[in-house]
Amino acid sequence: MERKTFKLPFVHFFYILFLSHLVFCQLDYKFYDSTCPNLTKIVRYGVWSAIANDTRMAASLLRLHFHDCFVNGCDASILLDDIGSTFVGEKNAAPNKNSVRGYEVIDNIKASVEKACPSTVSCTDILTLAAREAVYFAGGSYWMVPLGRRDGRTANKTAANELPSPFESLDTIIVKFNSKGLDTKDVVVLSGAHTIGFAQCFTFKPRLFNFGGSGKPDPELDTSFLKGLQSVCPDQVDSDTNLVPLDSVTSNRFDNSYYKNLVNSSGLLQSDQVLSTDNRTASMVLNYIKFPYLFFTDFGASMVKMANIGVLTGQDGEIRKNCKVVN
Ligand SMILES: *[C@@H]1O[C@H](CO)[C@@H](O)[C@H](O)[C@H]1NC(C)=O
Ligand SMILES: *[C@@H]1O[C@H](CO)[C@@H](O)[C@H](O)[C@H]1NC(C)=O
Ligand SMILES: *[C@@H]1O[C@H](CO)[C@@H](O)[C@H](O)[C@H]1NC(C)=O
Ligand SMILES: *[C@@H]1O[C@H](CO)[C@@H](O)[C@H](O)[C@H]1NC(C)=O
Ligand SMILES: *[C@@H]1O[C@H](CO)[C@@H](O)[C@H](O)[C@H]1NC(C)=O
Numbered sequence: 001m002e003r004k005t006f007k008l009p010f011v012h013f014f015y016i017l018f019l020s021h022l023v024f025c026q027l028d029y030k031f032y033d034s035t036c037p038n039l040t041k042i043v044r045y046g047v048w049s050a051i052a053n054d055t056r057m058a059a060s061l062l063r064l065h066f067h068d069c070f071v072n073g074c075d076a077s078i079l080l081d082d083i084g085s086t087f088v089g090e091k092n093a094a095p096n097k098n099s100v101r102g103y104e105v106i107d108n109i110k111a112s113v114e115k116a117c118p119s120t121v122s123c124t125d126i127l128t129l130a131a132r133e134a135v136y137f138a139g140g141s142y143w144m145v146p147l148g149r150r151d152g153r154t155a156n157k158t159a160a161n162e163l164p165s166p167f168e169s170l171d172t173i174i175v176k177f178n179s180k181g182l183d184t185k186d187v188v189v190l191s192g193a194h195t196i197g198f199a200q201c202f203t204f205k206p207r208l209f210n211f212g213g214s215g216k217p218d219p220e221l222d223t224s225f226l227k228g229l230q231s232v233c234p235d236q237v238d239s240d241t242n243l244v245p246l247d248s249v250t251s252n253r254f255d256n257s258y259y260k261n262l263v264n265s266s267g268l269l270q271s272d273q274v275l276s277t278d279n280r281t282a283s284m285v286l287n288y289i290k291f292p293y294l295f296f297t298d299f300g301a302s303m304v305k306m307a308n309i310g311v312l313t314g315q316d317g318e319i320r321k322n323c324k325v326v327n
Contacts, residue, residue, distance in 0.1 A: 048133070220273050
């Protein structure tokens with residue numbers, strides 16, 4: 001990209017590319033081509049075998065990557081274990097505890113990568129590639145991943161507790177995305193990740209019985225969809241951890257039916273459903289219903305943006321040997 005830049009005759013092109021170069025240049029598609037040529041194959045095999053054993057793992061890996069990047073940037077901070085009272089990680093933050101899955105998948109892939117190329121590939125790059133492979137194996141898009149991120153030496157449980165939540169308003173979620181350099185379109189596109197995966201009942205139960213203190217369910221919910229949810233998630237605490245697919249039509253397939261569900265009043269989370277009713281986002285939902293391929297290409301582009309949040313490069317951070325502990 002850099003070499004091409006200097007051949008372009010237009011000065012404004014130069015500045016545009018130069019500016020994006022400042023933001024992204026330290027990451028490089030060929031970063032490990034000479035130091036770990038089999039990296040992609042190793043990650044692909046690890047993700048493939050994890051999904052072959054447990055289909056749901058595709059969504060879990062995608063979410064793990066999201067929860068890494070939104071806290072301290074994409075630095076694998078989420079993979080660090082608590083150590084007694086001396087190190088507080090993010091695994092026990094409210095949005096992660098008993099909810100984030102896939103740590104052992106990344107740890108296993110890291111062990112294979114260490115055998116092939118010791119102390120070379122960061123945990124956060126492995127996680128970024130794993131999320132891409134997971135979407136691909138679920139039938140979704142494929143995109144090129146710039147590499148060269150380094151692992152952080154710190155974690156921030158407080159910041160992990162502030163991850164966007166399904167109970168928050170669209171305004172709040174947009175503000176949180178904006179603070180990471182992502183825009184409203186990225187909110188709509190990345191929410192499309194909910195075309196795969198499951199949610200625990202407690203994440204949407206307030207919609208089922210006593211919505212906003214009304215004593216009634218959320219009127220935005222389709223009647224038969226609501227009945228199904230009420231039977232899996234009865235109004236009692238012991239149903240809180242039962243699981244419901246985020247996309248009830250094609251729950252394991254990465255496609256655009258998530259958006260179709262929204263216009264059919266069958267969005268599971270309130271933060272999903274609002275995308276089809278708010279006038280800042282509704283037209284995008286309709287576009288992704290009409291043009292599935294547009295969703296796929298936009299999803300890849302937004303994933304690359306997300307994977308660039310606050311990355312450590314050059315001499316910053318480190319290449320962890322074990323994703324659970326700093327070196
Ligand atoms: C890459 O993997 C192939 C087998 O798939 C192996 O023959 C080759 O030695 C590996 N290369 C490196 C550099 O590890
Ligand atoms: C397969 O998936 C199950 C959960 O569905 C998990 O408990 C088990 O550890 C996985 N096995 C392997 C070999 O990954
Ligand atoms: C951790 O995150 C919180 C909330 O975002 C922030 O206020 C605090 O400064 C962070 N702590 C460190 C050590 O970066
Ligand atoms: C909404 O659901 C109905 C059936 O319940 C289906 O025929 C229709 O195609 C769905 N609409 C969209 C946009 O998927
Ligand atoms: C959305 O609707 C509000 C009021 O209903 C209006 O003020 C605003 O301009 C609209 N925004 C867009 C993007 O259409």
